[in-house]
Amino acid sequence: MFNFIKKIELPFKIPTPSKKIRVAVTGLSRSGKTVFLTSLINQLLANDKLHYLNEKLQRPFVAKLLPPDSHYARFDYFSKLREFRKKNPTWPKATKQVSKTTLQLEFKSDYAFFDNQIIEIELIDYPGEWLLDLSMLELDFESWSKEIMTMAKEPKRVKYAHEWLIMIEDLALYEASDASGDEALFDLYCEYLKDLHYNHFSFVQPGRFLEPGDMDGDPLLHFCPLPLHIPREEVDPNSFYARFEKRYNGYLEAVVKRLYVEHFKYFDTQIVLVDLVKTLQYGYNSFLDMHLSFKHILKSFTYGHNSFVSKWFGVKIDHVIFAATKADYIPPPQHNSYKHLLEEMIGDLKNELNVQHTDTEVTIFAAVKCTEYVKALYQGEELECVRGIVEGEEKPSTHFPGKLPQHYSDETFWKDSKFDFPPFKPIVFPARDVEAVPHIRMDRVIYSILKDRV
Ligand SMILES: Nc1nc2c(ncn2[C@@H]2O[C@H](COP(=O)(O)OP(=O)(O)OP(=O)(O)O)[C@@H](O)[C@H]2O)c(=O)[nH]1
């Protein structure tokens, strides 16, 4: 009987039902989230440069942007597009707020008696710094302070932390005091975080201190890590320590949890953008720091049945896509090495964190292809280069970015190599909606997001 049922084949394919896909595009600040979202919308609306996607799906679709949902600020695709379409186009400004938009894809049904399939893709944009705060949820004030202060005393960071550390030493942290000094101590801590950021460190906590958004000037933010040298019970309830601890806990409740409950709780696809170009450019310390940041993100945010995101919010993500952005800085013959670097890094992090079971995918792409691949002769040697217009210049110039290593863990490589990644201007986006901006492998990234859903 059951054998018989197995053998029946329907004469038509039952279409997959309509559904909503919630995509969390995450990544540290300046990793390329806003540009990625803008290009993704542009590519799907025009659908003239998504060869791989169309070949794989084998189903024609029409995309449109849905009107904003009143609850959220709208991801303003059209104003970004206007800037990109100018004769002298500009990159979007750093994101200061959370915004959202929904793109609808309508797949035509192969059969008159089935409705078309509607897929809604919900996209969220937010300041990258906020992402780092999630791992704070795991720690109480004392442990968080210990972790951050140990880090601040490391030789590569201490020069930036010096003034803040001195001020802490001079204060009576555990005795009753009025709150008039709180803001000054918070300000010095913020200066330290800003210095780290300007010097290409990516791990800063709380990230929101750099991009406070609607919390700018809010006294809830007036805290920083503090050492605890006496038993906790002996700390006066009106001391610096007690006040900062209280605000830390308030911050976790009112800010960090709120962000995830409101914006990330319901997503089912996670794409993590990685700016490997920046890391290669700024060397070993920048690389180590990015490694540390991703460890925090992976540990807390992404997956694992015991990850605290699943514990706190009931979120379970099974598929995570890691994507290195800005591949247009790298000549195509080196794209495999570029991808391999990220694969190696993510593989090692997975081993370190013992989360091998999670399904991760690694890819590279450029949302906006600002360069052309050219070969140039230099001192009799043929070099693989990229050619584009550098910010502040009018005409294109040719650049040899350097040779990528075979393995990222090769320390001599980090010490000896010099990379040249001048900031390229964006190219002008096509004026009409039927044509999208040139990209590298965006069609593959979009396919990775859609593949099991349509
Ligand atoms: N050449 C090139 N540069 C890119 C591309 N995508 C992003 N960039 C560069 O990276 C910068 C940051 O991109 P954004 O998309 O604003 O980064 P973000 O992750 O949204 O940054 P925050 O809003 O600060 O979190 C841009 O200003 C560009 O200089 C790309 O596809 N190609």
Ligand SMILES: [Mg+2]
């Ligand atoms: Mg942004």
